[in-house]
Amino acid sequence: MRRFIANPLSLRVQLLPRVVLANTRRPYCVACEPTPPQAPQAPPAPAPPSAKKSTPPSPSTATDLDHQSIAVAQGLYTISPLTPGSVFFLPHGTRIFNKLLAFMRKQYSLYGYEEVISPIIYKKTLWEQSGHWENYAEDMFSVTGRGAEGEAAKAKQEGRYLEDEEYGLKPMNCPGHCLIYASDDRSYRDLPIRYADFSPLHRNEASGALQGLTRVRRFHQDDAHIFCTPAQITSEIADTLRFVHAVFTVFQLPSYELFLSTRPEKYIGELAEWEQAEGALKEALNTTGREWAVKEGDGAFYGPKIDIVLKDAAGRRHQTATIQLDFQLPHRFNLKYRDAGGEIQAPVIVHRAILGSVERTMAILMEHTAGKWPFWLSPRQATVVPATTAPEVIAYAEAVQRRLSGVTNTLTTATEPPIPILEMATRTFFVDVDASEGKTLGKRVREAQKRRVNFTLVVGQKEMENGSVAVRSRDGKQLGEKTVEEVYQMFLELEKTYQ
Template sequence: MITVTLADGTQRKFDQALTVQAVAEDIGPGLANAALAARVDGEMVDLSHIINKDVELTIVTGNTEDGLEVIRHSAAHLMAQAVQRLFPKVEVTIGPVIENGFYYDFASKDPFHEDDLVKITAEMKKIVKEKLPVERFEMSRDEAIEFFEQKGEKYKAEIIRDIPEDQVLSMYRQGEFTDLCRGPHVPNTGKIKVFKLMSIAGAYWRGNSDNEMLQRVYGTAWSDKKELKTYLHLLEEAEKRDHRKLGKKMDLFHFQEEAPGMVFWHDRGWSIYQSIQQYMRKKLNARDYKEINTPSVVEYTLWEKSGHADKFGDDMFSVESENRQFAVKPMNCPCHVQVYNQGLKSYRDLPIRLAEFGSCHRNEPSGALHGLMRVRGFVQDDAHIFCQENQISGEVSQFIDFLHEVYADFGFDEIIYRISTRPEKRVGSDEVWDKSEKALADALDAKGIDWEELPGEGAFYGPKIEFSLKDCLGRVWQCGTIQVDFSMPNRLEATYIDENGDKVTPVMLHRAILGSFERFIGILLEHHAGNMPLWLAPTQVAILNITGQQSEYAEKVGKKLKNQGFRAIYDLRNEKIGYKIRQHTLNKTNYLVIVGNNELESETITVRSHDGQDLGSMKVEELVQLMDLQINEKK
């Protein structure tokens, strides 16, 4: 007798082995029709999987995360089959699931065009109507190499050669199309009904620029049309909010080929940057951080000693001078240890919190650069806390409070918490990693915060809590982090004198809230669609005269607001007032102050908000009070 325990705790008993599909049919026709795959004792399997012992079973349907992954994985195969039907000489390579969709890389002598997406989509729909069974079978490694070589698919054969010789490979067949894949997949192609091919791009084989350029086709797939429609709407909204477009429209920054991945900040964009920096500096001062500044170019031996050369060597810019090798710093950590090491430290001095708006450079691949979101030159709101082991939980707890306060002020109220644990390539003993990971988990648990684990995603020197923000479109951005490091202080000979008079190595906490200023500003621009909160806005108020008769009064109002510390401009051009209002509205100016003859005579102003609301006539002092209140409340 076989006992199957379902997700709701109920049990079903069967007197012989049977497939997952048969169990779903036994439960009911509705579930049997909706089923796509299953989890058996936690492991994802196809519906054809045979159950021959007692198991825990969860039937996977399309309205779950597991179900969507199965649909998208299967849609990638569907697309590859359609491409090979239309273009028989095209080779398939790899086709993974990605966030909200999938892609497949193809080797083709002739590049794909947008018109080809229409043809491929039509062929995919034909295959869906054919309801081809999707069958899993196994092959030995050598059989699989021979199979794909005979088909002329050298890329698949190359992938398989990297697999250990004794491994049995999972294969999937649908009609004439066969692919190497771990699965699971939908039971037949008719289950893939809602999809859309999105774009074409170039991609190097295995991400190496020395390899051949392939054709990458991106697509998305969902369980129903409503979900697809919602997703496409969000994409349209994201396109409108693209920080690169806003940066150009609002005259904030630009990039150019002579400095790839480096930002040219214009005065308006630099104003946002400075506002954020001044805000963060004030917060740091209130929490007893000491602001420092360290060199941008440091001898390479320091990076070797810290371990960064081994981990980040390929991403570091190097320079030689007087027969000495130097590196432009990719991060600030080793330099902060050098500041800590100046002078003898006692346990009474700890914790010591060193903060820096540190300028860093990393040699990111040119194809990975993306506006402010991925750059080569950036500034981190970086800090390192040197403390005793018994101070870790308290420091992490205080940091979490600090981070919550900052994110709330910037308009983010939904945070995702993850703990990244030890990677395969790391420094330090397992005992040290055990203590580090436990300290982070304890700090979150003490605050009643739900978190998830990211196995193997920690830094090479220690585990970390990653703090991710959700923006107004539901997109997730990993920004903040705090990392426990027992290793680097030891490698760089940092010590303090403990209460027994012995030299002891401090614990080093690496922490950041914004991540990098550049990327965080890009996130802010897209989150607020360029309509920055008043306290961050590059131009908070513009004074517009109706005719030349009010020029002197408009300038007087503007200077009065400037003297109060507001970022104010006055537009005295000989243009119609409607034109001026439209231009400053498009420029995302928060308040428009309009002065005509009535305002001149009564020494008042007429105020209009960015969203078009007429706030009526008031004294300048009333606007000052209104704006001060809004700035203080970070709105």
């Protein structure tokens, strides 16, 4: 058994012993379940000489454009052997990560979700109640707390929870959201309740399965759980499918397939509940106007689900979004609401993830875009390149950088900000200055293109006098001379329209 001391004064964290059994893994929350990494693909055959000159690299034609190579080239993240499977996002990678979360948070306002923050550690008692300890224990990290040792019999007799009881780091959010729901009395007028959560999750993946961002031990999800009445199931599922389509469209991933996974051979619950749930999912799928297929018997043991499998630019298939119904957790946690007639009823839970693992989504987008991020998501949106080493030109370049970054609202060479703190509504962008000594202007421009910077802004004596910059796009296209304010407005429009 491997053990890691997290804090000698509080908790002892250890890996549960891993037992590998063929075809016995029974994930409890499939909406929170990462998909296995795809089998390695053979490198594509070399292109003929004539094609090499005319065809730009793409994820399907260049083997060096896998997400791990892109991450190294762009300085997005690193991983240490001292914490395998846990990612250190570097500043550029953190910008992408935070923008993905900010994007989802904006949509939550539109689709009626409320964000919550839940603990990452719970007592074993909770996991036994939810069914995870029985069905998922081998994939969880065990944590032991220090407390009232030797009081087990007395505590059990008095119905108390032990302070030194075994804990588990959460592999998914659903039990915690059930506790939030159960913390107050609920009426049918309160439903649906939609809780969203970006808290980090931990799963004890086998070390041999760890791979870049696609298979990790610590990760984040755009995880959400909808508590609704049976009559609301169809509309909630239909709204979620529209949400999925909107997100994939923004990411320019419109090619995806829908699958309905039905009741497996071994299931829990009443047959009538299953038939009602599958009927609701079918009705919601029909509202999309898209073709969908059935995976007979592929549902979770506690409810049917919809799997969404998308295709990237290279034709690779990834399961990210999942929507599933759950009639069992409400019973396990004794969740209730009072209906219009004053009767006590149990809600239905919809487990829902659109991006799935945020880390895996980043990997998919890296390869889908070949590292050429759209401006709104890009970690390096612009670089200002002074044409000369004249001090006044370099000072002007730095003033342009501050204005386009949003740090100042005017073009000034003053180094101190005019106000001590930025307003919450200020739009900021990542813009840096490359005034490297010993490098020609052409070399600095080429290096910016190599780093996949969206715009290179060249400034010299003329631009300084005109309050402008010479704009060059990532593909080398000359966009001409623009004022600094025109460039800032262009940035605002690109971000506003997700370009």
